[in-house]
Amino acid sequence: MKIGIASDHGGRELKHLVVEFLDSQNIEVQDYGVARDDATSVDYPDYAEKLAKDVAAGKCERGILICGTGIGMSIAANKVAGIRATLVWDDFTAKMSRLHNNSNVLCLGERVLNHHRALDLVQIWLEASFEGSRHQRRLDKISALETQ
Numbered sequence: 001m002k003i004g005i006a007s008d009h010g011g012r013e014l015k016h017l018v019v020e021f022l023d024s025q026n027i028e029v030q031d032y033g034v035a036r037d038d039a040t041s042v043d044y045p046d047y048a049e050k051l052a053k054d055v056a057a058g059k060c061e062r063g064i065l066i067c068g069t070g071i072g073m074s075i076a077a078n079k080v081a082g083i084r085a086t087l088v089w090d091d092f093t094a095k096m097s098r099l100h101n102n103s104n105v106l107c108l109g110e111r112v113l114n115h116h117r118a119l120d121l122v123q124i125w126l127e128a129s130f131e132g133s134r135h136q137r138r139l140d141k142i143s144a145l146e147t148q
Contacts, residue, residue, distance in 0.1 A: 011066030
């Protein structure tokens with residue numbers, strides 16, 4: 001599995017921890033920035049767009065986006081056709097984002113999550129599998145909205 005990861009300046013510390021975690025799980029990581037030691041303010045939509053376009057194109061199987069709250073990244077990523085970016089904050093939302101919504105981009109907030117707790121959410125999201133069935137019908141309706 002290849003996971004893309006990106007953050008803005010508000011998510012760079014947590015991004016570094018997530019990259020270390022993914023490396024420890026032998027998961028290939030494509031890093032879209034920002035660097036851990038660069039606190040320069042940047043615009044999160046730029047990073048969300050790069051990652052989301054590559055996930056939508058199949059260059060990465062899934063992606064993880066991190067900003068201060070995760071909200072901005074999720075809004076920006078969901079503007080790209082084919083992306084189902086989900087902001088999660090607990091075990092239930094992490095699991096359900098995959099089971100029912102087939103989330104292909106996980107969004108996290110560095111300033112609102114305990115960093116070690118965030119790693120638990122990444123693990124849950126990685127391990128959960130889409131259930132299909134009636135949920136696929138709903139995702140098809142979401143995809144149809146992207147073409148209107």
